[in-house]
Amino acid sequence: MMTVFDVMLAATILWTAWTALTAPDRTAAIAAFLVFGLFVGLSWVRLGAPDVAMAEAAIGSGLTGALLLRASRGMTPPAPTRVTAPHRAAAVITAAGVAGVLAWAVLVLPEAAVVYDPLVDANIGDSGVSNPVTAVLLNFRAWDTLLELVVLLAALLLVAALRPIRAARMADLGPLYPPFLRIMAPLSIFLSAHLLWLGTSDPGGAFQAGAVLCGGLLALFFGGTLKTDGPDVMPLWALAVMGVVVFVGAGLLAEALTGTLLEYPDGADKAWILTIESALTLSIGATLLLLFSGLRQGGARP
Amino acid sequence: MTLLELFGYACLCGGAAFLLLAALGLWRFSDLYARLHALTKADTAGVALVALGAGCLDGRLVAIIPLGLTAILVAVSGATTGHLIASAALGEDEGEDENEEAAQP
Numbered sequence: 001m002m003t004v005f006d007v008m009l010a011a012t013i014l015w016t017a018w019t020a021l022t023a024p025d026r027t028a029a030i031a032a033f034l035v036f037g038l039f040v041g042l043s044w045v046r047l048g049a050p051d052v053a054m055a056e057a058a059i060g061s062g063l064t065g066a067l068l069l070r071a072s073r074g075m076t077p078p079a080p081t082r083v084t085a086p087h088r089a090a091a092v093i094t095a096a097g098v099a100g101v102l103a104w105a106v107l108v109l110p111e112a113a114v115v116y117d118p119l120v121d122a123n124i125g126d127s128g129v130s131n132p133v134t135a136v137l138l139n140f141r142a143w144d145t146l147l148e149l150v151v152l153l154a155a156l157l158l159v160a161a162l163r164p165i166r167a168a169r170m171a172d173l174g175p176l177y178p179p180f181l182r183i184m185a186p187l188s189i190f191l192s193a194h195l196l197w198l199g200t201s202d203p204g205g206a207f208q209a210g211a212v213l214c215g216g217l218l219a220l221f222f223g224g225t226l227k228t229d230g231p232d233v234m235p236l237w238a239l240a241v242m243g244v245v246v247f248v249g250a251g252l253l254a255e256a257l258t259g260t261l262l263e264y265p266d267g268a269d270k271a272w273i274l275t276i277e278s279a280l281t282l283s284i285g286a287t288l289l290l291l292f293s294g295l296r297q298g299g300a301r302p
Numbered sequence: 303m304t305l306l307e308l309f310g311y312a313c314l315c316g317g318a319a320f321l322l323l324a325a326l327g328l329w330r331f332s333d334l335y336a337r338l339h340a341l342t343k344a345d346t347a348g349v350a351l352v353a354l355g356a357g358c359l360d361g362r363l364v365a366i367i368p369l370g371l372t373a374i375l376v377a378v379s380g381a382t383t384g385h386l387i388a389s390a391a392l393g394e395d396e397g398e399d400e401n402e403e404a405a406q407p
Contacts, residue, residue, distance in 0.1 A: 173386060174385060174386065174389050176381070176382050176385045177382065177386070180378060180379070180382040183378050184378070184379070187371075187375070
């Protein structure tokens, strides 16, 4: 029974991917990409990786889709291009080659891949949390996560350094929007905090919580309640930078206390992880909102 | 099979039927307003019925709360986005002048 579901799921993923690539206009292509991301998220659930599924659905599909839609508004419609036969042949050969290498890698993989799981299982008692994904992300391999946050901050700074995007023209969203906001904004904060807390024992964590928080912030931004230009933008910038600052600060403090960078003091791991994750959640939410809103700092610029 | 389970399965089937009809409406109806009509209402009812059915089958509070929340969120966001899409399309249909006015609250 589940095999039927899985085959249909795989076929749907391929079909939505094809639709995204061949859609006549950009908005339709992005819509197909959004649906594609949701089905990929579902396939991660089927593969037993709910953490990845949530991240894929919230960030990979939802927020990336929003960023793509936002970017596509500022672009000219795509010019009709004629693809020549040699181009097509080159694309087919490249794609077949990559697919072949990937298939070969997957076939070779099982012998080498089982080293990591027993190590995590053996040490999870020391990590302070019971969700192995959080244990790896915030304890065993916290260094990688710290660098991921730096990458996110670097992306934000890069966008800020480029020419400011034309101001988003906010349409009046009608009488139904304020009541919608009154339900959604508090719920997104509640859900975000829930996911953050849940991350220590079940699927969830800072990235998923940050994405949900960003959804709520975006809803406020669309309603005009939250402004990202003028003096109001400074707290958002402070939040965006805070994640890296708190993470680096915690790493250095741990170094001072235990002698090893990012090695939390024994027994207090959970408190350290939750503190860092709380800062990361706020930071990720603010960063993604600033990326979306186009970073018009300090009002009009030439 | 208890009566509650029977009711749960009936709800699941009814919800699936509503969702199928919504998909059919989205596919077959000719214009945007008719499609929205099919999608928003049938979708909301479908998800709510599926959630109710799943809640009856599971019975635990820890499952019923997220299911109820899901149904409410789908209902609220479906109604709002449906309204937004319809009013945006209406603005485009009635010409650019109106659209410009609507854009500047």
